[in-house]
Amino acid sequence: MLKTFKLGGVHPAENKLSADKAIEKLALPKSVFIPIAQHIGAPAQALVKKGDQVKVGQLIAQAGGFVSANIHSSVSGTVKKVDMAPDASGYPKQGIFIDVEGDEWMESIHTGDDLVTDFQADSKAIIDKINVAGVVGLGGATFPTHVKLMPPQGMKAEMLIINGVECEPYLTSDHRLMLEKGSEIMVGIRLLMCALQVNKAYVGIENNKKDAIAHLRNLVSADSSIEVVPLKVKYPQGGEKQLIKAVTGREVPSGALPIAVGAVVSNVGTAFAVYEAVQKNKPLIERVVTITGKSVKKPSNFLVRVGTPVQDLVDAAGGLPEDTGKIISGGPMMGKAIASLEVPVTKGTSGITIMPAPEAKREVMKSCIRCGRCVTVCPMGLEPYYLMTVSDKQIWDKAETNRVMDCIECGSCSYTCPADRPLLDYIRLGKGKVGQIIRSRKK
Amino acid sequence: MTIVYTIITLSAIGTLAAVILYFVAQKFKVYEDPRIDDVEKALPGANCGGCGFAGCRAFAEACVKADDLASLYCPVGGNDCMSGVAGILGLEAVVQTPKVAVVRCNGSCEHRPKTNQYDGALSCAVAASLYSGDTGCQYGCLGCGDCVVACDFDAIHMNPETGLPEVIDDKCVACGACVEACPKTLIELRKKGPKDRKIYVACRNEDKGGIAKKSCEVACIGCSKCFKVCPFDAITMSNNLAFIDADKCKLCRKCVLECPTNAIIEVNFPPRKIKEDLPPKPAEKAEKPVAAPKSATDKNQPDNTEN
Amino acid sequence: MSKLLTISPSPHVHTSDSVNKIMYRVLLALLPALVWSVFMFGLDAVRVTLLAVVSCMAFEYLIQRFIMKEVPKITDGSAALTGILLAFNVPASIPSWIIITGALVAIGVGKLSFGGLGNNPFNPALVGRVFLLISFPVQMTSWPVSQHAAVDALTTATPLGILKEGVKSGQPVSALMDSLPSGMDLLYGNMSGSMGEISALLLLLGFGYMLWKKVITFHIPVFVLGTIFVFQGILWMVNPENFIEPVFHLLTGGAMLGAIYMATDMVTSPMTHRGQFIYAAGIGVITVLIRNFGAYPEGISFAILIMNGFTPLINSYVKPKRFGGTN
Known part of the structure; x- marks a missing residue:
């Protein structure tokens, strides 16, 4: 029996079209738009102005607080302007526009592909380097990594869990990274373990990536402190709490952080970024992005500079298909639909999924037949049908007592509803509202 | 015989229950100021919450408790109702100018082309939490009709042609439910002018002029022309957006003609007498069914009655 | 575009x-x-x-x-x-x-x-x-005779009806066994009764199909039938002369039809598996009570309707097992 989490879960069609496509370097874009808020927390403060010359890897926006992250230029060239433009969030955001000229890197960055395994085992130094490099969680939540590595007072990390689950349908960027950069990821994991001062790490990988499991097992064979854990294929196993449950059997209490059960979870992409930041002095300026979709000519995995417009990826994957109905930044379960191809790739963009028009439209909502499937599939043990009703009727106290804040917005409820009800739309609304109420109460 | 027994038994049970109920009611009687009932009767009984209380009963309790009615006002009943309440309580009624809701967006499908198709739950709140909207304007009406759902008085409806909500002035009681409901804060309670006339900027776009104009033909571009022409200092400019203070506005309508994008709307005015030196304005559709013809293109029509 | x-x-x-x-x-x-x-x-x-x-x-x-x-x-x-x-x-x-x-x-x-x-x-x-x-x-309650039956009559009684009348008139269960259909007949449905309820085997076949297609989960039918079996089994062990063996009750009347197709009606049954257990147990208990002690020979319709009435209550009190919580 493979390990997995207990409550709920669904299994949407996997559609991993680009699983056997090696990571290619995407050609440099003509211009980039680098938003200053690519992470959870305070936006960074822009350090450059119109007309400034920047190099690849140069700090162009300083972290705006403890929970924030530095932003570096991903290209070399001239700053065109600092202005608002829409990003994947759907609202215009402040960011830095840079016209690309050549590809001149900062001297401090080691650009070679050679594997550097040795490092100084100094927790503080590692965390500092990660902080300076602006590394954030690359699984999608984009939580600043250095914050995660410094547990709050009185809490001690016992283990590191590396998330190689990639439970989102279509996406393959983590899969490819594990296959092609396995050794680097292993160094990254050791760095993270050292930073956290733990001596056990687990790498959770879903069993639909058997090659990655075999490859990483091969790499860790000599090291008993790192264990590769194959997991049963089930969405949303990549959710932090679900992954901890699946790997260790521990349940993170409602409202608490994973550190409450002694676990720190990081994505494989983050481990790779940590390797590059510490061993190569390379800030987080590029990442692997999957571009995929049933009608896409060449579903691919690209190594993309942050700030590159989605248009460039689409062009490299054979152009926008005729029947495109929806473009999603991320996977189809949790990604955000974007309205224009000008939207940039950011640190949190794990993929671009292009849906054909017939699939893009939702069915008409029908009345709830109380089948209870949303309750059965909810990985947090909530009652989506009830939360939707109270959110729609604005009964916020009932929403709060029924733990709307526990919702991880995985979308299993909306996915499974036979009456096509937009459960998560309303729950997300209720979650936002209840969150506001809780915050105003604390003040 | 069975019937007799049945009747006797039931009557006995009934009498017993009545006696018990009587004593219980006496025992647990709670004293209530009888004026609360009187005040409640004087209120419209809509329980809309427009006064800021949980309903008419709660408002009546608050009125009875209060020393003066300065901060208490029932927008639905208006001044008549409040003077009635004041009469019951022997207090001074505060006279407030009646208000009406206006929608400060005129971005109909024609003026404001769609840039994408929204396909989520039919709720402005959901759409607003998702993204900036299905047009280029992030400040404009989303058209899902949360205000229509919020209205207890059937006073606001979506116009399927423009995709915008329209207020029926006669039905609107200015309870403010729609103001609360609109995630883009487009609805404003404005003073009901004489003969229901009002002039307002039907736009909330804070983008710079060029961007605003690109996304919507009738956006306020922040050019300040109206600000300069206003003789009463009623217009303020902030964030590339003009706002007309209803208290200062004397309804002279100079700003309406001045606006290059027709973002300023006049409602319930008679057609204007044309001065020869004014250039004719571009043709424009009437925004509201109650709006009288207002632009120069209607100059040939005979003076009609003032609604 | x-x-x-x-x-x-x-x-x-x-x-x-x-x-x-x-x-x-x-x-x-x-x-x-x-x-x-x-x-x-x-x-x-x-x-x-x-x-x-x-x-x-x-x-x-x-x-x-x-x-x-x-x-x-x-x-x-x-x-x-x-x-x-x-x-x-x-x-x-x-x-x-x-x-x-x-x-x-x-x-x-x-x-x-x-x-x-x-x-x-x-x-x-x-x-x-x-x-x-x-x-x-x-x-x-006038049950037509099967067109394949050898008897020359227009109506007949259901097995549950025969049992009820017999027990009421004071006969021990063992004496009634001869007038009741055999176990095999009960299983594939060679008896009288309402149109669709008679063939337990074919109803179970449909149950299998619905499970395969994930239309319903096994919980409600299994809990209902299980409760009937257990409760009737207890009665039977206490007094086999007054109460018939439990399998008889599973195969007769509307037990199968009710448990598989009507108690599982999504609209009127609880959402959570824990709630479904309470609901199904209630149906089973009430059914056995009506069948053995009530005026009607069959009671699963009433049992389901009564528990339908409790469903909103169950839904509001029986919450699913929350992730990371004691509740």
């Missing part, structure tokens, strides 16, 4: 399941039992089923169109399902006007008066059935 891109909140994919599919799959699952009842009762079974289905759909259409003034939704299959379940719950010899009345009550009172599919607190087919049982007790 000529067409505008679609924007909607996540998730952007959806299961292929739909309400219609669920309804049609349940209908399909009921088909074998229908075939068996036609085999047993001949054209009468066809007449009753067609009448029930057609009149349910017609009433739904007419009421939605002209009284509720909304777009009729008869194609979702729920009215047809109510019709077929109603037909399954009456004797095949029932007069046509009675079954049409039942359809009107089922759809009009049981379902649409509450607002239609999803809002009815009680199983519409059972509302119709119980209405008929109380209003027309004679017609509803």
